Every structure is written in structure tokens, then in C-alpha cells.
Amino acid sequence: MQDVLGVGTDLREVTFVVVDLETTGGSPRDCGITEIGAVKVRAGEVIGELQTFVDPGEPIPPFIQSLTGITDAMVRDAPGVTAAVASFLEFARGAVLVAHNARFDIGFLKAACAAGGLAWPGPQVLDTVHLARQVMRRDEVRNHKLATLARAFGASTEPDHRALHDARATVDVLHGLIGRLGSLGVTTLEELASYTSRVTPExxxxxxxxxxxxxxxxxxxxKDGQGRALYVGVSVDIRTRVGSYFTASEQRSRMAEMVRLAESVTPIPCSTTLEARVRELRIIAATRPRYNKRSRNPEKVWWVRLTDESFPRLSVVRRVHPGDEGWMGPFRNRASADDAVRALHEVVPLRQCLTRLSAKGGGTACVLAEMGRCAAPCVGGVDVEGYARTVSDALAVIVGDSRPVLARLRERMDRLSEQERYEDAGAVRDRLAALVRGISRRQRALPLTQTSELVAARRTPLGGWDLVCIRHGRLAGSTSAPRGADPMPYLSALRASAEVVEPSTVPGAVTLPEETELLLRWLEEPGTRIVDIDGAWTCPVGGAAAAQAELAPALGWAS
Incomplete structure (x- = not known):
């Protein structure tokens, strides 16, 4: 029995089979079925009924005989449990099952299938107890028992612990509940199945x-009534995802508020899921919707750069200048950028004062100079050429092999831990993490932003190919070749129609750094194939990306 009903199926098009069982007790493991009653309904009309006694294979307890009126003599010549349940499953094929306290009845049916070697078909199941608890107020009914609800809805059959009678009463209760929910706007199977009173009428x-x-x-x-973006999202199925905002699956209070303000939804179909995620980033950055929490201010990132002066120092800035070579980032906040600067200062004696020095120096020595943690160009401790070697050491960390410096930081962290200076060790760990991440982002992204064109492909779940064209770190275009088709014509058309992207030496000028990072993650995932490249997409041996992957398990980072 497969659920072949699609999302948003009108309730008038749904076939329900309302079922009730009588049993020898309350446990499917230890008790048996004595009677099955079922009513098939569609569009409010009864289109079939089934009733059969069942031989439970054991004596019926006297209390149960008194409660149901079903005696051992009545079930003596009845079909066994396996045959009876098989007949019911055939009767209910393709329908949605409904029961009052469905856990009880479905539990017995599943147990019977398991014992008799029958495959449980996994139908969709609705429970009228659950629906009644959502719909019926305490001032309307004192409880949610079947008899109480049947009286409340004026059922034509009074439940009396006989399976078919109880199933008929449950049909009237189901129709009464559907009528109530219809006034609240519930008109589809999906809405009925997911209904909860937590979903607002709005x-x-x-x-x-x-x-x-x-x-x-x-x-x-x-969008709101003025066409302003309220919220931007992405999905592999736009219609299904948007529909979920109006059901119980959406429980975020801010989304309920957003839906109350929304007057329209604009879909933007995309050729690939990667393109969809990139477009989401761009639209959020451009429109800054009030209900999106992330990526609203992509320009508010921080960078660390070496200043352009005779005795350069590290500076935390909002943007990198054209021609800058010694930069790393981006960092999501100023604190992370400051941590990266402190980490590099611990192992490379760059000056930390803010005074602008001439080639002759000039100034007063600070405590860092006295501690040997600064080359002290301000008091002539080093000339321009000598200080340039210190700058070269810093550049080597940023653009090349980061391992020696990172090893020294890790040794310092371990030494502090051995001395039980755990707070200090934690501070070094945080600085090391910020430095590694900032350098890694630069070393991974820069080669891609300097690559004129990179074309890559990945198999889709359906056997086709997702094809993407990346130019200077920006997604210039994407398309999808269906299963069985030659992907090369699609590839040629993609390259011919892809966006023209002008190069830039300033990170973040051509595209959002977050977009480039998203593209990098996609390229680095298993299964992605590089089809063609005009440039050199590489990372330095011993760079921070390798160090990040190596240190992540030990330090509990996300690599």
C-alpha cells in the first residue's frame, strides 16, 4: 500500500479507510485480534465497508467478552489473524488509514503482519484523537474519547466496542473535524496531516x-505589500519549501511574523543547487531582508594587512588596498582579526606601535622592545633592510609555508597547559585558530580569484551532470545536462553565455568572499571534476589549509 498522494492533495480527492479493532487485551505482543471493522470513504461519501471476526488463537478473557459482546463461539470458525489482516490490507490498498487512538490499532496490525510474514505497506496514518486535541476546546468536550466526540458531532452510529460500529462513528468524527479545520483554511491532506494549533490562522x-x-x-x-524583500531562502523544491511555511513544520516565531507580513513570493528557478545558493547570497546582500539573520552585511568583514611604509606593521582594516601583498582574511568580526594579529606577533617581532616611522626611525622604545618581542626600529634597533627580513618572515607565514610558526604557537599552548595555565593556553588556542583560518581563507581563495576561468562538473543524483563556470572566484554561470545526454554541447553553451568577470587584485571587489568560499567548498567535495582551467588553482605546500585540517581534530575546530 504505497502513499501515492502528492503534496497539497485536495481532501476531496483523498480516499480514507477508517479502521477499528477489537482485541483480547491491550498489548500487541501478548494479545490477539478478535474483530476488524473498516469503512472506506471519499469526498464525504461511504464507498465500502469491511467487517470480519478473527480467531485470535487464544481464549477471549471474560472481561473482554463482557465489554465487546464477542464470545469464543463467535470467533471459532472465523479466519485466522494472518488471513483477516491480509484481507483488510487489500481492502485498504492505496488509502490513508484513519483510527481513533491510531497507535493502538496500527500497533496490532503491524504485529500481525510481522507474525504472519506479511509486509507492512507503510500507509499514511491519521489519528482522530490527535486532531480532536488540536481542535476541540475543553469547554466543548470533557475528554477526547470516541463516545464523547461522537455525541459532540451528532454521529449517526453510537460506538459500542464493536469494530464496524466504532469505525462508522469514527467516520462521522473525522468528517466533523475536517469541517472544523476547513473553516481554518485546512483543505489539503498535507495540512490535515501536519495540523497543529500552534500554526496561526494568518x-x-x-x-x-x-x-x-x-x-x-x-x-x-x-515580499511585503510594497515589494520589499522580507526573507530569502533556497531549496531543491521551491513549491514544497514555501508551502512548509504554512504548516506545523515551521515553528520559528520570527517566520510566523514574516508570513503575516508577506503578500507575495517571487521564485527564481536555478539550473543547479550551487547556483541557487550563490543567488541566495547575492540577493540577501543586495536587499538585506529583515528576517534573514546571516549574510545581510557581507561588506562588514575585517581583513589584516601589512601597511605600506618603511617599517610595516599589521593593521586590521575594512578593505584591502590595491597592490597589497601581505593580507589575510576575511574575518567575520574584529575580535577574530585581533586574535590573528596577536598570534602572529607572538612569533614574528613586527612592531606594534601605531606611530608612522621614517626610514631613520625616531621614537622611544616601548616595553615590547625591552622584552625582545619587537625589532625596535623606532630607536634604531634595526634598519630598513634588517626589518625587511622580519617582514619577509611574516609574509612567508601569510602566503607560503605556515608550519614553522604554527608549530611554535602550538608548542607554546602545550607548554602553558603543562604549567596548568589553562586560561592562558585557551587564549593562545583561540589566537592560533583565528590565524590559521585567516591565512587559510586567503591561501585557498586567492588562486581561484586569479584564475580566469575554471569549468567543473559533478554527477547529479539522477545521473546527469551539473556544470559550473567560475571566473575570478565568481560564479559566472551554471547549467545541467540530463542523464544520457552528451554534456559537451551544454558545456560549450555555458562557456559562451557565462558572465564576463573582470579581474581585480582587491579581495572582495569582484564578488562576495562568502561566495568564493561557497564555490571552494563545492569544488573540494568528492565527486567534483575539473573539466578545464585557465590559470593555476593551487595552494602552497605546508600552507594553512593543510595545517587547519591537521589541527582541527586536536583542537576541536571545524576544518
Whole structure:
């Protein structure tokens, strides 16, 4: 029995089979079924009924005989459990099962299937107890028992612990609940199955916003009455994802508030899921929707650069200048950038004062100079040429082999731990993490931003190919070749139609650093193939990317 009903199926098109069982007790493991009753309904009309006694294979306890009126004599010549359940499953094939306290009835049916070697078909199941608890207030009914609800809805059959009678009463309860929920805007199987009173009426009334949206990968933009973006999201199925905002699956309070303000949803279909994620980043950056928490201010990142002067120092800045060579980042906040600077200062004696020095120096020695942690160009401790070697050491860490410096920082951290100076060791660890990440981002991204064109491909779950064209670290275009098709014509068309991207020596000028990072993660995932490249996409041997992967398990970082 497969659930072949699609998302958003109108309740009038759904076939329900309402089932009730009578049993010898409350445990499917130790007790048996004595009677099965079922009613098949569609669009409010009864289209079939099934009733059969069942031989439970054991005596019926006197209490159960008194409660149900079913005696041992009545079930003596009845079919066994396996045969009876097989007949029921055939009767219910393709339908949604409904029961009052469904856990009880479905538990017995599953147990019978397991004992008799029958495959449980896994139908969709609705529980009228759950629905009643969401819909019926305590001032309307004192409890949610079947008899109580049947009286409340004026059921034509009074439940009496006989399977078919109880199933008929449950049908009337189901129809009564559907009527109540219809007034709240619940008109589809998906909404009925996921109904909870936590979903506001405003959310349900807005479900029409999902109508007509494509079931394709892409971006969706919720907009208010003035056409302003409220929220931007991405999904492999736009229609299904947008529809979920109007059901119980969406429980974020800020999203409920957003839905109340939304007046339209703009879909942006994309050829690949990667393109969808990139477009999401760009739209959030451009429109800054009030209900998106991340990526709203991509320009508010921090960088660390070596200043351009006779005796350079490390500076935390909002942007890198054209021609700068010694930079790292981006960093998401100023504190991380400061940590990276402190880490590098611990192992490379760059000056830390803010005074602008001439080639002749000039100034007063600070405590760092006295401690030997600064080359002290301010008092002539080193000339321009000598200080240039210190700068070269810093540049080597930033652009090349980071291992010697990172090893020294790690040794310092371990030494502090051995001395039980755990707070100090933790501070060094945080600085080391910030330095490694800042250098790694530079070393991974820079080669891609300097590559004129990189074309890559990856197999799709359906057997086709996702094809992407990246130019100077920016997604210039993407397409998808279907299964069985020659991907080369698609590739040629992609390259011909891809966006023209002008190079820049300033990081973040051509595209958002977050976009380049997203592209890098996609390229580095298993299964991605480089089809063609105009440039050199490489990382330095011993660079921070390798160090980050090596140190991540030991320090508990995300590599």
C-alpha cells in the first residue's frame, strides 16, 4: 500500500479507510485480534465497508467478552489473524488509514503482519484523537474519547466496542473535524496531516502564496505589500519549501511574523543547487531582508594587512588596498582579526606601535622592545633592510609555508597547559585558530580569484551532470545536462553565455568572499571534476589549509 498522494492533495480527492479493532487485551505482543471493522470513504461519501471476526488463537478473557459482546463461539470458525489482516490490507490498498487512538490499532496490525510474514505497506496514518486535541476546546468536550466526540458531532452510529460500529462513528468524527479545520483554511491532506494549533490562522490563510510556484531548485523571496524583500531562502523544491511555511513544520516565531507580513513570493528557478545558493547570497546582500539573520552585511568583514611604509606593521582594516601583498582574511568580526594579529606577533617581532616611522626611525622604545618581542626600529634597533627580513618572515607565514610558526604557537599552548595555565593556553588556542583560518581563507581563495576561468562538473543524483563556470572566484554561470545526454554541447553553451568577470587584485571587489568560499567548498567535495582551467588553482605546500585540517581534530575546530 504505497502513499501515492502528492503534496497539497485536495481532501476531496483523498480516499480514507477508517479502521477499528477489537482485541483480547491491550498489548500487541501478548494479545490477539478478535474483530476488524473498516469503512472506506471519499469526498464525504461511504464507498465500502469491511467487517470480519478473527480467531485470535487464544481464549477471549471474560472481561473482554463482557465489554465487546464477542464470545469464543463467535470467533471459532472465523479466519485466522494472518488471513483477516491480509484481507483488510487489500481492502485498504492505496488509502490513508484513519483510527481513533491510531497507535493502538496500527500497533496490532503491524504485529500481525510481522507474525504472519506479511509486509507492512507503510500507509499514511491519521489519528482522530490527535486532531480532536488540536481542535476541540475543553469547554466543548470533557475528554477526547470516541463516545464523547461522537455525541459532540451528532454521529449517526453510537460506538459500542464493536469494530464496524466504532469505525462508522469514527467516520462521522473525522468528517466533523475536517469541517472544523476547513473553516481554518485546512483543505489539503498535507495540512490535515501536519495540523497543529500552534500554526496561526494568518499562516494558514497565506498558503495560497505557494500556488503556482515551480517544483525546481532555486531561490524564493517573500515580499511585503510594497515589494520589499522580507526573507530569502533556497531549496531543491521551491513549491514544497514555501508551502512548509504554512504548516506545523515551521515553528520559528520570527517566520510566523514574516508570513503575516508577506503578500507575495517571487521564485527564481536555478539550473543547479550551487547556483541557487550563490543567488541566495547575492540577493540577501543586495536587499538585506529583515528576517534573514546571516549574510545581510557581507561588506562588514575585517581583513589584516601589512601597511605600506618603511617599517610595516599589521593593521586590521575594512578593505584591502590595491597592490597589497601581505593580507589575510576575511574575518567575520574584529575580535577574530585581533586574535590573528596577536598570534602572529607572538612569533614574528613586527612592531606594534601605531606611530608612522621614517626610514631613520625616531621614537622611544616601548616595553615590547625591552622584552625582545619587537625589532625596535623606532630607536634604531634595526634598519630598513634588517626589518625587511622580519617582514619577509611574516609574509612567508601569510602566503607560503605556515608550519614553522604554527608549530611554535602550538608548542607554546602545550607548554602553558603543562604549567596548568589553562586560561592562558585557551587564549593562545583561540589566537592560533583565528590565524590559521585567516591565512587559510586567503591561501585557498586567492588562486581561484586569479584564475580566469575554471569549468567543473559533478554527477547529479539522477545521473546527469551539473556544470559550473567560475571566473575570478565568481560564479559566472551554471547549467545541467540530463542523464544520457552528451554534456559537451551544454558545456560549450555555458562557456559562451557565462558572465564576463573582470579581474581585480582587491579581495572582495569582484564578488562576495562568502561566495568564493561557497564555490571552494563545492569544488573540494568528492565527486567534483575539473573539466578545464585557465590559470593555476593551487595552494602552497605546508600552507594553512593543510595545517587547519591537521589541527582541527586536536583542537576541536571545524576544518
Amino acid at each position: 499562516q494558514r490563510r497565506k498558503r495560497h502564496l505557494a500556488d503556482g510556484l515551480p517544483s525546481t531548485p532555486g531561490v524564493y523571496v517573500f
